[in-house]
Amino acid sequence: MNFVKKEIAELKGNPFTQIGEDWYLITAGTKEHYNTMTASWGFMGVMWGKPTFICAVRTNRYTYSFMEESEVFTLCFFEKAYRPALQFCGTKSGRDHDKAKETGLTPIEIDGVMAFAEASRIFVCKKCYSEMMKEEAFTESAVYDKWYGTDPLHKQFFGEILAVYEKE
Numbered sequence: 001m002n003f004v005k006k007e008i009a010e011l012k013g014n015p016f017t018q019i020g021e022d023w024y025l026i027t028a029g030t031k032e033h034y035n036t037m038t039a040s041w042g043f044m045g046v047m048w049g050k051p052t053f054i055c056a057v058r059t060n061r062y063t064y065s066f067m068e069e070s071e072v073f074t075l076c077f078f079e080k081a082y083r084p085a086l087q088f089c090g091t092k093s094g095r096d097h098d099k100a101k102e103t104g105l106t107p108i109e110i111d112g113v114m115a116f117a118e119a120s121r122i123f124v125c126k127k128c129y130s131e132m133m134k135e136e137a138f139t140e141s142a143v144y145d146k147w148y149g150t151d152p153l154h155k156q157f158f159g160e161i162l163a164v165y166e167k168e
């Protein structure tokens with residue numbers, strides 16, 4: 001699998017493009033029972049003195065229940081060739097599809113957490129805080145209406161980044 005563990009300080013790239021334009025997969029659960037979904041919202045930075053990644057998962061995603069039940073999760077980033085796979089994982093639900101089988105992605109365990117062999121970078125995260133967004137916390141009702149007029153709110157999952165792996 002030729003993943004090499006990296007220090008946070010060694011990471012390269014722009015988080016806005018890596019998250020918002022290139023997208024990534026959020027994966028949680030066990031080898032026997034896990035799920036993955038595409039995300040293009042999120043944050044990487046520092047929280048409570050630790051390298052931290054924050055994901056926002058709507059409560060109607062199948063992945064949501066896995067995030068609720070799991071103490072750890074992974075975030076997998078890919079080269080552009082995997083865009084169709086990420087498109088699939090972001091438009092189909094694991095309730096109805098075997099996403100790994102249908103995309104050709106290879107599920108692997110890394111540090112005991114599920115991820116994908118084809119990723120170019122994997123963050124292994126430990127859930128340290130989670131919080132539902134609240135309608136009353138929005139300062140602009142237009143933003144709330146645009147994103148949550150018909151769809152449920154997101155829950156934010158903060159993950160302490162325990163390890164980062166990259167392909168050599």
Ligand SMILES: Cc1cc2nc3c(=O)[nH]c(=O)nc-3n(C[C@H](O)[C@H](O)[C@H](O)COP(=O)(O)O)c2cc1C
Binds near residue numbers: 023057060
């Ligand atoms: C580019 C892209 C980005 C997405 N970003 C998010 C996100 O940040 N949070 C979220 O809850 N859903 C996001 N989604 C939607 C989920 O990936 C989608 O609903 C998925 O089918 C959920 O799968 P699941 O039901 O197996 O969990 C995104 C979808 C796409 C295509």
